Amino acid sequence: xxxxxxxxxxxxxxxxxxxxxxxxxxxxxxxxxxxxxxxxxxxxxxxxxxxxxxxxxxxxxxxxxxxxxxxxxxxxxxxxxxxxxxxxxxxxxxxxxxxxxxxxxxxxxxxxxxxxxxxxxxxxxxxxxxxxxxxxxxxxxxxxxxxxxxxxxxx
Amino acid sequence: xxxxxxxxxxxxxxxxxxxxxxxxxxxxxxxxxxxxxxxxxxxxxxxxxxxxxxxxxxxxxxxxxxxxxxxxxxxxxxxxxxxxxxxxxxxxxxxxxxxxxxxxxxxxxxxxxxxxxxxxxxxxxxxxxxxxxxxxxxxxxxxxxxxxxxxxxxxxxx
Numbered sequence: 001x002x003x004x005x006x007x008x009x010x011x012x013x014x015x016x017x018x019x020x021x022x023x024x025x026x027x028x029x030x031x032x033x034x035x036x037x038x039x040x041x042x043x044x045x046x047x048x049x050x051x052x053x054x055x056x057x058x059x060x061x062x063x064x065x066x067x068x069x070x071x072x073x074x075x076x077x078x079x080x081x082x083x084x085x086x087x088x089x090x091x092x093x094x095x096x097x098x099x100x101x102x103x104x105x106x107x108x109x110x111x112x113x114x115x116x117x118x119x120x121x122x123x124x125x126x127x128x129x130x131x132x133x134x135x136x137x138x139x140x141x142x143x144x145x146x147x148x149x150x151x152x153x154x155x
Numbered sequence: 156x157x158x159x160x161x162x163x164x165x166x167x168x169x170x171x172x173x174x175x176x177x178x179x180x181x182x183x184x185x186x187x188x189x190x191x192x193x194x195x196x197x198x199x200x201x202x203x204x205x206x207x208x209x210x211x212x213x214x215x216x217x218x219x220x221x222x223x224x225x226x227x228x229x230x231x232x233x234x235x236x237x238x239x240x241x242x243x244x245x246x247x248x249x250x251x252x253x254x255x256x257x258x259x260x261x262x263x264x265x266x267x268x269x270x271x272x273x274x275x276x277x278x279x280x281x282x283x284x285x286x287x288x289x290x291x292x293x294x295x296x297x298x299x300x301x302x303x304x305x306x307x308x309x310x311x312x313x
Contacts, residue, residue, distance in 0.1 A: 019204055020200075020204060022203075023200045023201075023203035023204040024200050026199075026200075026203045027196055027199040027200040027203055028196075030199060031192070031195075031196055031199070039185075040158075040159045042181055042184050042185065043159045043160075043163065043177070043181055044159050045184070046177045046178070046180040046181040046184065047159075047162065047163070047166070047173075047177045049177070049180050050173055050176040050177045050180060051173065051177075083265070083267050083270055084195075084270055084273055087270065087273045087274055087277050087278075088184075088188075088273075088277070090277065090278075091276075091277030091278065094277070094278070100282075104286060107286075108265065108286075108290065111264070111265035111267075112261075112262055112265050114237065117237055117241075120241055121241060124241040124242060124244070124245040125241065125244060125245055125248065125254075125257065126254075126305075128305050129254050129257070129258075129301070129305045132301055132304050132305055133258050133261065133297070133301060136258075136297050136300055136301070137262065137297065140293045140296070140297060143293070144286070144289050144290065144293055147289055148282070148285055148286055148289055151285050151289070152281065152282065152285055155281065155285070
């Protein structure tokens, strides 16, 4: 009986070790795919930060919540890549004086509106669903941007 | 990234001051975010270890209001590139899961638990909490709206 139990435990440990190894390898692969993109984005942000004065960004944003969120949502919708990149870019936008509503709309649109994967979404889930989902996600990014700014003012 | 490298090489020869400033700023950001990347790696590994496709499919089998909560949870906890999930979502659709739940699932995929340290670092705890709650709320609104706007047999119109 005892040797069997021991075998079972060993097998469970081996199974967990195998799953752990696969999880670490998967994460390492994901990070290795992400890192060049993140480093490239940070290099670009650093260059833009040194090259362009803060006032340049502000001319696109009129300190109007609706307009700023719209611009943020448009930029977020046409951008693609890991959300990690959007956080880095959004953080730097914020530091450069871009409003929180615009940055929020940008972050939300980046992850909820999928222009790049739209053809695959159309094919697998249907034309009407894909179009309605992306369109409502675009509008909601603007609404979330405005509401987040308002809530942050209150709390 | 190679295009940005080429740009930096060009700037190195054209404007040393701009190159120095940019590289300086780059390393300032890198030094700040390296510890966060380590935390992200650990969280990604935990997510990869425990959140499998089988777990996600189980969530979609729930019924009633409970289902919304499970779909939100499944969306938040799901990992990997979105295009890997489309075939599974199409399969769930074929099995009768309505489009609204799929939309809510996709919307909540935007909330990335492993990336929370980065979000906290850049935007602070209050902002992250407010944004997360807003996104969960609007994911349900979008799901309900899509249930109304997209009939269950609309896939046939593709």
